Amino acid sequence: MDRRSFLRSTAAFAGLSALAASLSPLRELGDYTNVEQFMQKYYKEMTPDDMTKVLKRITGEVERQYGIRPHVRDLRPMDGVEFVYALNLTRCIGCRKCVHACVAENNQSRSPEIQYIRVLKMPHGSMDVEKGNHTYDDKEVPDKGFFYMPIQCQQCKNPPCVKVCPVNATWQETDGITVIDYDWCIGCRYCEAACPYWARRFNFTKPQIPKDRLNPEMSYLGNRPRKQGVMEKCHFCIQRTRDGKYPACLEVCPVGARKFGNILDPESEVSYIMRTKRVFIQLKEEMGTNPRFFYYFDK
Amino acid sequence: MEQNPAPSPTPGSTKTVYCLSALVFVFVGLAAAFMGDLWGHPPARQEIALVDKSFLEKTPWRKTYADMVRAKEDMADFDCYGCHDKKKPPPLRFDENHILIVPEEHKDIVMGHGTHNRNNLCYNCHNESNLETFQVRDGRELKFADSTQLCGSCHGPNYRDWDAGAHGRINGYWNTKLGEARKLDCANCHNPHAPRIPTRVPAPGPHALRTPVEHPHTPETVH
Numbered sequence: 095m096d097r098r099s100f101l102r103s104t105a106a107f108a109g110l111s112a113l114a115a116s117l118s119p120l121r122e123l124g125d126y127t128n129v130e131q132f133m134q135k136y137y138k139e140m141t142p143d144d145m146t147k148v149l150k151r152i153t154g155e156v157e158r159q160y161g162i163r164p165h166v167r168d169l170r171p172m173d174g175v176e177f178v179y180a181l182n183l184t185r186c187i188g189c190r191k192c193v194h195a196c197v198a199e200n201n202q203s204r205s206p207e208i209q210y211i212r213v214l215k216m217p218h219g220s221m222d223v224e225k226g227n228h229t230y231d232d233k234e235v236p237d238k239g240f241f242y243m244p245i246q247c248q249q250c251k252n253p254p255c256v257k258v259c260p261v262n263a264t265w266q267e268t269d270g271i272t273v274i275d276y277d278w279c280i281g282c283r284y285c286e287a288a289c290p291y292w293a294r295r296f297n298f299t300k301p302q303i304p305k306d307r308l309n310p311e312m313s314y315l316g317n318r319p320r321k322q323g324v325m326e327k328c329h330f331c332i333q334r335t336r337d338g339k340y341p342a343c344l345e346v347c348p349v350g351a352r353k354f355g356n357i358l359d360p361e362s363e364v365s366y367i368m369r370t371k372r373v374f375i376q377l378k379e380e381m382g383t384n385p386r387f388f389y390y391f392d393k
Numbered sequence: 394m395e396q397n398p399a400p401s402p403t404p405g406s407t408k409t410v411y412c413l414s415a416l417v418f419v420f421v422g423l424a425a426a427f428m429g430d431l432w433g434h435p436p437a438r439q440e441i442a443l444v445d446k447s448f449l450e451k452t453p454w455r456k457t458y459a460d461m462v463r464a465k466e467d468m469a470d471f472d473c474y475g476c477h478d479k480k481k482p483p484p485l486r487f488d489e490n491h492i493l494i495v496p497e498e499h500k501d502i503v504m505g506h507g508t509h510n511r512n513n514l515c516y517n518c519h520n521e522s523n524l525e526t527f528q529v530r531d532g533r534e535l536k537f538a539d540s541t542q543l544c545g546s547c548h549g550p551n552y553r554d555w556d557a558g559a560h561g562r563i564n565g566y567w568n569t570k571l572g573e574a575r576k577l578d579c580a581n582c583h584n585p586h587a588p589r590i591p592t593r594v595p596a597p598g599p600h601a602l603r604t605p606v607e608h609p610h611t612p613e614t615v616h
Contacts, residue, residue, distance in 0.1 A: 109417045115424030172568075190596035194444045195451075205441040207600050229599060234592040304443065338571030340564065345451050349582065349590060350562040362567070363558035371559065392560075 127321075136262070137275045137315075145314070148277075152318055159319070160303070164310040166318055169336035171269035177330050177386065178270070178357040178364045179341075180373065181244060184392035185351035188213050188235040188242030192343035192352065196246075199331060199342035200317040201309055203301030210295065210328040211246045211343060221375070246343075247272065247293040247328035248377060248385030255285035255294060264325070270386050271330050273315040281323040290381050294327045330354070357386075364388075441600050448596040451564060453581035458537040460581070471537060473524035482521035485514065505587030518543060518585070544579040555579070 130151050135144055149166045156164045193211045202208040214226030218239055226243065236242065253272050256264050263278035264285055286294040300322045312318040313333035320326050331341035335354070344352040355362035367373060373390040376383075426432070461468060469475070476498065477483055486494045493513050495502055504513040515521075520528035527535040529546045545552030554560035555576075562582065566572030582590065 105417070109413075109420065112417060112420035112424045115427060116420045118424075118427055187590065187593070188595060189593055190598065191448050193599075194448045194596050197444070198449050204443060206438060207441055209599055212599070230595075231598060232595060235595045236592060299438075307443065335567070338566045338568035340567050345564045346449065347562065348454065348593075350560065350577075353559060355567045363563070366557040367559050370554075370557075392554075 131277055134277055136278065149314065152312075152314070156308075156312070156319060160305050160308050162305060162308055162310050164308075164312045164318070166312045166314065167333070168314040169316075169332060171267050171271075172336065174358055175356045176270045176358050177249070177335060178355065178368075179249070179330070179387045180353040180364050180367045180371075181387070181389050182351040182353070182392060183241055183243060183389050185349045186213075186242045186244060187349055187351075188215060188230070188237075188240075189348060191346045191348060192244060195342045195346035196328070196331075198307060199309055199334070200329075201301075201303055201312070201319050202295075202326070203297065203299075203303065203320075204307070205302045206299055208295045208297065208301070208326065210293070210326075211244050212292070214243045214245060215240050216243055223377075243389070244343075245291055245293070245377065246387070247330075248291050248383065248387040249328075249330060251384035251386065252382060254288040254290065254381075254383060258284040258288040260284065267315075269336070271332055271335075272327075273329055273332065274325055274327065275315065276318070276320050276324045276326070279324040281325065283325065285325055290378050290383065291385075294325050296325055297322050439600070444596060453562065453577055455581055455584065457578050457580040458540065459578070462538065471525070477524055482516075482524075485516070503584070503587045505589065506585070540580050540585065541578045544583075544585070 130147075134140075134148060140148065145168050149168060152166050153164055156162065156166070190213050193209050193213060196202070196210050197204070197208075200210065202210070212228045214223060214228050215230040215232075215237065216223070216226045218241060223243070223245075230237075249270055249272055251266075251270070253266055256266055256272060259265075260282060261278060261280055263280070264272060264274045266272045281296070283296055286296055297320050301320055303319065308319075309317060311333055313336075316329050316332035331339075331343075335341055341352075341354055344354050353363045353367055355364040357364055357368070359365060367390060368388070371390045371392070373388050375389045376385045377387070377389065456464070456466075458471065483496075486496075488494055492510055493504060493515070495504060504510075506512045516528070518527050520526045520534060523534070525537070527537070527540065527543045529535060529543060531546065533546075535543050541552075541555070545555070551560050558574075558576065561579070562577040563574050564577070565574045567574070579585070579588075
């Protein structure tokens with residue numbers, strides 16, 4: 095080998111290595127997407143076969159990442175069902191158990207924290223949420239002179255978040271749940287800005303969930319683990335409620351302040367509450383969002 | 394593709410050499426920057442401790458008589474005639490303010506039903522002629538397991554709401570075609586002797602993504 099060709103090949107090798115090294119941050123791209131997910135069809139255009147493949151992919155991804163084989167399903171809305179939530183402000187004691195039961199059920203990031211429910215501590219005699227404090231740090235609750243108002247996604251009939259989504263990654267289902275396709279979301283956060291209830295959360299970082307706290311009972315539009323850069327929010331525990339169960343926040347409530355059910359069924363608890371209780375508020379009623387989440391008083 | 398800059402007399406290839414050298418320089422620079430972590434790591438986030446599992450507990454904080462029978466627990470506390478005499482109802486004693494004195498044997502019972510001590514009489518609910526049952530104001534006799542009906546005999550509106558599922562806790566299935574809905578009894582949440590729900594320690598509040606920066610107060614933000 096002569097001197098010139100030696101220098102030439104050395105330089106070419108060095109140049110290629112430098113190119114490779116400079117592109118090395120792309121190795122982390124696998125955390126965000128992969129070919130299969132990139133080529134995936136829009137949720138509403140998927141055939142049952144497509145969905146089976148997608149669920150298989152998600153099962154594999156979760157198993158690789160957490161070492162637990164999840165049970166991922168794609169539950170569809172039931173006929174003749176429209177979900178409504180009713181929350182009794184007389185009963186709520188502000189213990190925040192619902193917040194953490196929700197996190198545990200729906201596989202939210204633990205550190206940094208993503209929580210769907212915010213419990214506002216509000217002074218008696220006012221319904222002004224501006225006066226609410228959600229970082230209260232009392233030794234004992236309830237505190238005298240205050241009431242507590244948990245706020246989460248209100249599952250509006252006229253959802254502003256759906257209107258602003260530029261890619262239709264979020265939409266309202268026939269049972270009233272506004273869902274997000276985490277594989278379709280581009281993370282523009284328009285919906286977060288549009289929501290008057292501060293109900294949507296953004297994964298600024300890769301979500302951190304300890305393996306032993308992962309809930310393996312998952313659904314596609316519900317609690318499957320999210321990636322960095324996508325939105326998420328309360329979906330009325332779609333993986334439970336479309337299976338006929340109560341949401342996790344309701345079951346854990348120690349005072350029975352949370353009520354959930356099918357408003358189209360006149361025998362359901364929520365229908366009874368709408369008929370007989372002082373259901374006084376859809377939060378920020380004047381926005382015209384028409385929430386399916388109602389606050390009421392007992393007395 | 395990279396190519397070794399080869400010296401050449403023609404002006405066109407000189408240009409190529411300069412371009413390629415510049416590219417190689419840029420790539421080497423970038424590579425060095427990534428290797429040496431020139432931008433450094435993002436500021437470390439504060440690790441947030443996992444929430445205590447007691448806050449995720451769904452079981453009610455009290456067991457009713459019926460729950461205890463179902464769990465086959467020791468029911469010795471409910472064997473009234475182990476100590477009391479069958480024919481002689483135990484007398485109630487009051488202090489100078491007409492407040493019931495809880496006997497030493499029952500000192501774990503806190504009397505706190507109703508305000509102003511108006512309902513702190515044992516025989517408003519317990520049956521003096523048969524201590525192992527309850528008595529309702531309308532004359533019915535109820536078993537310990539049917540305590541919810543006893544509560545309902547005074548607390549009508551709450552009983553009606555409970556019956557409709559609007560008061561109290563229900564676990565399980567909202568769609569009873571798919572599974573069972575387990576409605577909890579009054580005594581699962583309320584202590585019958587002191588029914589007001591006690592205060593409790595709240596679960597930890599939300600942590601911010603970053604520690605909020607303290608801005609100096611301006612006249613507009615001072616409250």
